[in-house]
Amino acid sequence: MTMTAFATDLIPDTRPSRGLPGWALPVSVLAVAYLAVPLLATNYLFEAILLPFLALSLAGVGLNILTGYAGQVSLGSAAFMAVGAYAAYNLNLRVEGLPLIGSLVLAGLSAAVIGLAFGLPSLRLKGFYLAVSTLAAQFFVQWALTKFSWFSNDSASGVIDAPPLNIGGVALDGPVGRYLFALTVVAVLTFLSHRLVISQTGRNFIAVRDNETAARIIGVPVLKTKLLAFAVSSFIIGIAGVLWAFAYLRTVEPAGFNLDRSFQILFIVIIGGLATIRGAFFGAALIVVFPLVLSRFGAFVLGDVFDSGVLDMSQRIVLGALIILFLVLEPDGLAALGHRIRRRLPTVLSRR
Amino acid sequence: MAGFDGLFFLEVLVGGLLSGVMYALVAIGFVLIYKTSGVLNFAQGAMLLFAALTFVSLTERGISFPLAFAITFAIMVALGIVIERTVLRPLTNRPPITLFMATLGLSYVIEGAAQLIWGTQVHGLDLGIEDVPFDVGGVFISQFDLFAAAVAATLVAVLSVFFRYTRIGLGFRAVADDPFAALAVGLRLPFIWATVWAAAGLVALVAGLLWGARVGVQFSLSLVVLKALPVLVLGGFDSIPGAILGGLLIGAAEKLAEVYLGEYFGGGIESWFAYVLALVVLLVRPAGLFGQKRVERV
Amino acid sequence: MTLVLTGASAGAWSAASTAAFETAPRGRPGLAPDADADAQVHPAAKRPASLYRAAEPETSEAVLELVGVSLSFGGVAALSEVDLSVRRGEILAIIGPNGAGKSSIVNVISGVYPPDRGHVRLKGQRYGQVPTQKLARLGVARTFQNLALFPGLSVLDNVVAGRAHRARSSFIEQLAGFGRAKRERLDARERAADVIDFLQLSPLSERLVGTLPYGLQKRVELARALVAEPDILLLDEPMAGMTATEKNEMAGFVTAARDRFGTTVVLIEHDIGVVMSLSDRVAVFDHGRRIALGTPAEVQRDQRVIDAYLGVAEDENAGEGEEL
Numbered sequence: 001m002t003m004t005a006f007a008t009d010l011i012p013d014t015r016p017s018r019g020l021p022g023w024a025l026p027v028s029v030l031a032v033a034y035l036a037v038p039l040l041a042t043n044y045l046f047e048a049i050l051l052p053f054l055a056l057s058l059a060g061v062g063l064n065i066l067t068g069y070a071g072q073v074s075l076g077s078a079a080f081m082a083v084g085a086y087a088a089y090n091l092n093l094r095v096e097g098l099p100l101i102g103s104l105v106l107a108g109l110s111a112a113v114i115g116l117a118f119g120l121p122s123l124r125l126k127g128f129y130l131a132v133s134t135l136a137a138q139f140f141v142q143w144a145l146t147k148f149s150w151f152s153n154d155s156a157s158g159v160i161d162a163p164p165l166n167i168g169g170v171a172l173d174g175p176v177g178r179y180l181f182a183l184t185v186v187a188v189l190t191f192l193s194h195r196l197v198i199s200q201t202g203r204n205f206i207a208v209r210d211n212e213t214a215a216r217i218i219g220v221p222v223l224k225t226k227l228l229a230f231a232v233s234s235f236i237i238g239i240a241g242v243l244w245a246f247a248y249l250r251t252v253e254p255a256g257f258n259l260d261r262s263f264q265i266l267f268i269v270i271i272g273g274l275a276t277i278r279g280a281f282f283g284a285a286l287i288v289v290f291p292l293v294l295s296r297f298g299a300f301v302l303g304d305v306f307d308s309g310v311l312d313m314s315q316r317i318v319l320g321a322l323i324i325l326f327l328v329l330e331p332d333g334l335a336a337l338g339h340r341i342r343r344r345l346p347t348v349l350s351r352r
Numbered sequence: 353m354a355g356f357d358g359l360f361f362l363e364v365l366v367g368g369l370l371s372g373v374m375y376a377l378v379a380i381g382f383v384l385i386y387k388t389s390g391v392l393n394f395a396q397g398a399m400l401l402f403a404a405l406t407f408v409s410l411t412e413r414g415i416s417f418p419l420a421f422a423i424t425f426a427i428m429v430a431l432g433i434v435i436e437r438t439v440l441r442p443l444t445n446r447p448p449i450t451l452f453m454a455t456l457g458l459s460y461v462i463e464g465a466a467q468l469i470w471g472t473q474v475h476g477l478d479l480g481i482e483d484v485p486f487d488v489g490g491v492f493i494s495q496f497d498l499f500a501a502a503v504a505a506t507l508v509a510v511l512s513v514f515f516r517y518t519r520i521g522l523g524f525r526a527v528a529d530d531p532f533a534a535l536a537v538g539l540r541l542p543f544i545w546a547t548v549w550a551a552a553g554l555v556a557l558v559a560g561l562l563w564g565a566r567v568g569v570q571f572s573l574s575l576v577v578l579k580a581l582p583v584l585v586l587g588g589f590d591s592i593p594g595a596i597l598g599g600l601l602i603g604a605a606e607k608l609a610e611v612y613l614g615e616y617f618g619g620g621i622e623s624w625f626a627y628v629l630a631l632v633v634l635l636v637r638p639a640g641l642f643g644q645k646r647v648e649r650v
Numbered sequence: 651m652t653l654v655l656t657g658a659s660a661g662a663w664s665a666a667s668t669a670a671f672e673t674a675p676r677g678r679p680g681l682a683p684d685a686d687a688d689a690q691v692h693p694a695a696k697r698p699a700s701l702y703r704a705a706e707p708e709t710s711e712a713v714l715e716l717v718g719v720s721l722s723f724g725g726v727a728a729l730s731e732v733d734l735s736v737r738r739g740e741i742l743a744i745i746g747p748n749g750a751g752k753s754s755i756v757n758v759i760s761g762v763y764p765p766d767r768g769h770v771r772l773k774g775q776r777y778g779q780v781p782t783q784k785l786a787r788l789g790v791a792r793t794f795q796n797l798a799l800f801p802g803l804s805v806l807d808n809v810v811a812g813r814a815h816r817a818r819s820s821f822i823e824q825l826a827g828f829g830r831a832k833r834e835r836l837d838a839r840e841r842a843a844d845v846i847d848f849l850q851l852s853p854l855s856e857r858l859v860g861t862l863p864y865g866l867q868k869r870v871e872l873a874r875a876l877v878a879e880p881d882i883l884l885l886d887e888p889m890a891g892m893t894a895t896e897k898n899e900m901a902g903f904v905t906a907a908r909d910r911f912g913t914t915v916v917l918i919e920h921d922i923g924v925v926m927s928l929s930d931r932v933a934v935f936d937h938g939r940r941i942a943l944g945t946p947a948e949v950q951r952d953q954r955v956i957d958a959y960l961g962v963a964e965d966e967n968a969g970e971g972e973e974l
Contacts, residue, residue, distance in 0.1 A: 073449055121631055124638045127449060128392045128589060132581045133634065136627035139578075147618045192825055199824035200817045200835065206802050207811050214798035217760055218878065219786030219815025228821060259578075263456060270453055275802060313468040320460025327454045328442040 033183055038176050046175035051248040053288045054182040055240050060268040060280030061193050062236030067266070068275035069197055070229035071209025072122050072130060076137035077237050077265040079118075082257035083111040083141060084238025085245035086151050089160045093153060100167055104185065104242055111238020112231040114141070119230025123223050138259055145254035159253045162246040178247040185243060189236055194277050196232065205229055206275070237265075267319065271326050273333025282334035290322075291315050363491045364611050365604055370497035372603020374562060377504045378580035379587065379595035380511070381555035386589045387528040388548045389440060390448050394455040397577025398462035399553060403428055404560030404569045405466045408475040421557070428553025431462075436546045463574055475569040479561065500562045507558055508596065511551065520547050528590070582626035586633055587641055594641055602626045712771075713738045713914050714759065714882055719768035721754050721938075728754040730938045732768070736882070741908055741915040743925035746935035747958060752918045753795050754938075756886045759916070760785055760792050773881075786815035791880035793871040795887045795918070801860030805851055805870050808859050809842040812874035838877075845877045848910070849903055865896040869903070876907055883907070885917045889924055897921070901928045922959060926950065934958065 041050065063077050088107035091098055098106075118137035122130050145151050145158050152158040165172040165181060172181045196202050204225045207215035216222045245252040264287060272283025294315055298306040330337050378400065385393045403424055410420040439454050481499045485492040515521035523544045560569075563576055583602050587594025609625050633641065714736040721729040729751045736742050744752050757763045759770055761780035770777045772788055785792075791812070800808055816838070819831035827835075846855050849869050854862060859870055868888055875883055888904065889897040901924060908915050919925045925932060926946040934942040934949055936958040942949050949955055 073452075121634065125634055128452065129585055129634060129638070131392075131449070131452070132585050133627070133631050135578070135581065136624060136631055139624035139627060143620060143623050147620060195825050195827065196821065199821065199827075199831070200814070200819070200838070201821040201824055203803065203807055203811050204814060206807075207800050207814070210800035210802050211798045213762065213782075214794065214800070215811075215814075216782050217762075217785055217792060218812050218874065219783075220811070221783070232821075266453070266456070309472055310468065313464040313472075316460045316464030317468065320457040320462075320464065323457030323460070324439055324454050327446075327450055327457070328439075331446070331450065 030187060033187075034180070038180065041179075043175050046179050047248075048292070049288055050179055051175075051182060052244075053284050054179075054186045055243040055248050056265065056268060056287060057281045057284040058186045058189060058243060059237050059240035059265045060272060060284050061190055061277055062233045062240060063265050064269050064272075064275065064277065064280050065193060065197065065205070065236065066229050066233035068269060068273075068279075069202060069209065070205040070226065070233075072119075072226060072229060073127070074134040074233070075131055075259070075262050075266065076118065076134040076141075078257040078259070078261035079137040079141035080111045080115055080234040080237040081241030081244055081261065081265075082145055082254060083114045083234075084108060084241030085252055085257070086145055086160065087111065087238070088242040088246065089162070090151065090153075092163045100165060104239060107242050108235040108239040111241070112235040115230045115234020115238075116227055119227055119234075122226045122230065135259075138262055142254050142257060157253060157255075159251060160245070162250045165246060182243045182247040185239060189239060190277060193236065197275075197277065201225070201228065267323055269333075270323060271333055273335035276333070276335040279333045279335035282338065286322075286334065287319075290318070294318060359490050361608075363493075364607050366491060366493055367497070368604035368607030369600050370494065370501055370603070371607065372600040373497075373501040373504045374559070374566075374599075375576075375579050375583045375603055376596045376599025377500075377507070377555065377559040377562065378576050379583040379599055380508065380592055381552045381559065382580060382584055383590065383592050383595050384511075384548050384552045384555065386584075388524055389451075389545055391440070391451040391455060392448070392584075392589060393458075393552070394452060394577065395435075395459035395462055396552065396556060396580070397574040398459040398466070399428070399431070399556040400560040400563065400576060401569075401571065401574040402431070402462050402466040402560075403553065403557035404477070404564040404573055405470045405475070407557065407561060408477050408564065408569045409470045412475065424557055425554060428557055429550040432549030432553050433546045436542060436549055440545060441542065459574070459577075463571070467571065472571065475564075477561065477564040477569050479565045481565070496565070500566075503558060503562060507555065508592070511555075512592075514551075520544065524548060579626065582630035585630040598641065602629065605629055711738055712736060713773065714916070715771040716755065716758070717769050717771060719755075719758055719765045719770070721751075721758060721763055721765050727938050729758070729765070732938070732940055734933060734940065734943075736914060736916055737931075738914055739908070739912060740930040741904065741917060741928060743917045743919055743929035743932045744935060745919050745922050745925055745932060748920075749937070750935040751938040752920075752935055753886055755935075756792060756884045756916070756918060759884060760790065786878055786880075789881035790884065791875035791878045791882075792884035793868070793875050793886055793888055795890060797864075797867050797871060799859050799867055799871055799874070801858070803859060804856050805859050805862070805873075806839075806842055806846065806855040808870055809846055809855075809873045809877050810838045812877040813838040813841065815878065841879075842873075842877050845873045848876075848906075849873045865892050865900075868892065868900065872900075872903060872907070876911065876913075879911060880913055882914045882916065885915065887918050887920060890920060897924050904928065 037050070059077060059081060062080075063074060066072050066074055084107045087110035088103045091103035091106050092100075095103070114137070118134060121133040125133055149155070149158070152160050165178065167181070170177075172178055197205070204215070204220045207218070207220050208222055208225050208229075212222060215225075241257070249256070268280060268283035268287050270283070271286055272279030272281065291311075295306075295311050298311055298314060302310075326333060378396065381396045381399070382393060385391055385396075406427055407420050407424045410423060411417065415423070435458065439458055440451070443451055443454055479499075481496050483494055483496040485494050515524050520543075523540075524547070527541065527544050559576070560573065563573055567573065579602075580599075583595060583598040585598075586602060587596070587598030606622055606625050606629075609629075610619075610622050614621050712735040716732050716734040719729055719732045720727070732751075732755065734744075734755070744755060746752050754763065758765050759772075759780060761777075761782035764779035770780050772780065772790070775788075780788075800811060803811065813834075817834055819829075819834055823829060823831040824835075843852075843855070846852055849872060851866070851869060851873060854866065859867060862870065872885070872888060875885075885904065889900050892900065904915060904917065905928060907913060917925065917929065929946055931944060932942075932946050932949045933940055934952070934955045936954075941954045941958060942952040944952070
């Protein structure tokens with residue numbers, strides 16, 4: 001079975017004729033994110049939108065490497081987020097003097113090891129069989145974190161509280177501090193992910209996705225490539241889990257990393273566009289913002305009838321419908337949509 | 353063997369087998385659709401919830417059992433046709449995994465709609481079968497479980513007859529064998545797909561009622577899909593006998609494991625045991641116990 | 651009837667061959683000493699192309715042999731007791747009607763199907779099943795009957811992917827992007843660009859391969875195989891579904907590639923006409939058995955070949971979907 005094969009990142013966006021170099025856009029986005037946002041944003045914006053957006057974007061980038069690039073569908077992303085979050089919590093708690101960056105990296109590595117273990121079936125299974133087998137990770141990890149209270153330092157029902165965040169003595173506990181911390185982690189990992197997907201390894205991922213037999217025959221180490229995809233993807237998703245727990249929510253429980261969360265990350269990748277790094281950001285933005293918009297809009301149109309139960313249900317309906325709509329109308333996701341709009345914009349403008 | 357209670361073992365085994373029947377019932381709904389359209393329909397659980405919720409809500413409004421059943425079935429058929437038109441048809445010729453993701457979206461829509469229409473409270477469902485255990489040679493068997501098994505067996509028999517002896521059934525098997533050839537000899541694929549979705553709707557309705565009577569009709573009903581998935585992996589996505597045997601195997605193994613191994617793991621292993629079992633079997637037989645092994649053409 | 655066509659097209663393809671050869675860069679970077687040192691340029695490559703035709707077949711050594719290979723699918727025999735020996739530097743065509751087992755031969759050689767009986771001898775090593783994973787390192791590259799490209803990659807990246815077996819750098823080195831990883835990347839790109847140029851695909855090298863017409867995709871697949879600098883090139887119906895012009899072009903590229911890289915070519919073709927002027931030797935298969943082997947001229951006179959082909963002359967265009 002092949003995935004829909006699109007790798008818009010690999011087509012140079014900037015043809016020589018069209019002015020701006022490739023790094024111009026990401027650099028200007030980063031400049032705005034580092035300089036303008038901290039000055040302009042409110043606490044609400046940080047806590048309700050920017051922090052979950054950053055964590056989910058990173059999880060989307062991670063899943064996209066596995067599913068979008070390497071073509072291995074995973075329904076267990078939330079499990080790897082949970083592994084990352086709980087590993088970071090325990091490392092911070094139990095290893096004296098380990099700096100935050102250290103527990104972050106080690107948490108990612110823990111998630112990578114678990115991801116590797118649950119990626120082993122991919123060596124023999126394909127398609128639906130693999131997708132279903134990744135659910136094993138989802139249920140096993142959630143069960144283990146709830147069952148063994150050691151993971152949560154004996155707290156009730158596995159709840160953990162994030163430790164104070166500081167890097168090199170600088171406290172990052174305010175919304176702005178946590179935002180800058182998350183932003184930096186996301187920026188670095190996104191940059192590395194981009195380097196990865198345009199490297200020989202990234203090409204191997206796509207080769208395995210598009211045609212496993214052909215990949216094997218030209219000498220791509222297929223098994224190694226699949227396992228590497230699981231490990232790298234889980235590493236990134238694990239760190240996204242740390243951001244989710246430490247920078248965004250500050251208090252998490254295993255149930256917060258349930259199947260719905262896994263689907264949410266899959267939806268981010270579908271909506272944003274498979275096999276594009278920037279798509280994960282578009283998808284995450286939509287997933288984070290649309291419930292807020294929907295609740296405002298619903299309250300405005302329907303008034304009191306639009307209670308939280310109705311909101312919850314209409315959210316599910318709209319989200320599900322969005323997924324179907326994207327798959328039918330824009331299978332390459334928001335990234336491709338954006339790409340097309342940008343290409344048409346000059347012609348539309350010049351017609352005036 | 354000291355401390356081993358054979359009778360108790362038998363009781364756990366029979367209980368497990370009977371709940372396995374319930375798993376198999378859900379799994380059959382998947383197989384029907386997978387065989388004809390190559391889609392792993394994740395929305396099967398949502399359809400089950402939708403059917404049960406509609407049925408209960410109708411009976412609560414004073415409609416008699418048979419009428420409520422007929423109305424719900426009609427609604428499920430309509431739903432099947434709508435899904436065929438709006439989701440499957442636009443996605444023809446797309447990779448199977450795309451279709452799977454679409455059914456994931458579909459499950460969100462149906463779950464949301466079911467609860468938006470009928471509310472989120474838990475409904476009791478009384479099918480008039482008392483859940484009293486009775487004694488068969490020292491082994492206690494739940495009367496309800498037996499009833500459920502009988503219903504499931506009847507349903508499988510009805511579906512088998514339908515697909516073996518009717519024109520539509522022949523079409524179904526032709527499509528399952530080779531969609532292109534079926535198309536070439538003039539079978540109307542959309543019609544067959546709609547029929548199959550309707551049949552899957554019927555299975556969802558029956559399974560929904562049995563499960564609903566068991567655990568109450570509520571949102572968590574749609575999660576039985578998660579119980580059916582390892583059954584499918586074990587039995588093969590395209591085999592009805594596989595679904596039945598897989599269901600029985602998982603039902604029995606799960607109960608036995610919970611009783612005899614659970615204490616070593618701290619309990620609650622039901623949530624993942626079936627998956628791990630299915631995985632272990634898959635490592636030996638990658639196409640499941642009964643799934644067809646396909647030779648890859650290059 | 652097809653036999654007559656051959657003569658008519660012969661002039662055209664040799665013209666295309668010359669053209670392709672002429673456009674190849676003079677510097678021949680494809681033959682530059684390889685950084686990995688395990689890419690041996692075969693001495694034969696340095697001989698003028700004309701020598702191949704003149705060379706007495708008996709004096710050449712076998713680089714690839716099938717010995718008593720049998721293969722069946724669900725009781726249906728695809729290959730029965732097949733012996734075949736391929737000589738260094740030759741173009742050997744395997745032809746036959748549908749279901750003759752032609753593709754099965756390539757699939758057995760490349761390890762995609764394990765034979766039921768018999769073995770494959772490759773570079774002096776004997777294999778029950780050829781290890782597909784090591785195929786590229788053994789110096790064997792192949793194309794597929796029904797395209798097996800990576801549609802999500804550009805033409806250039808598809809061809810660069812053909813160098814996958816040369817990559818030694820770890821993904822961490824590739825992330826860092828200097829040293830060995832950088833050398834490998836630049837080397838692969840340069841060689842890919844060279845082969846793309848050689849096959850006249852340069853204007854298309856940034857296009858997503860899935861957006862190209864079928865004939866060009868076939869050519870990209872040839873490029874991906876050639877960039878590996880294989881000693882043995884297996885082409886499974888490289889001209890299937892092509893127009894007459896495209897077939898002639900492709901035939902030209904195959905000869906040019908052999909002459910330039912010194913590659914041994916095993917070529918499967920459904921159309922008996924195309925291969926007659928292209929090949930040094932022709933093996934004819936029918937119902938999984940080899941019914942003739944010899945120079946094109948010899949094979950053309952063989953009564954069994956004529957019999958086998960008379961039966962399929964009418965429906966030869968119906969045969970794109972050979973399954974075995």
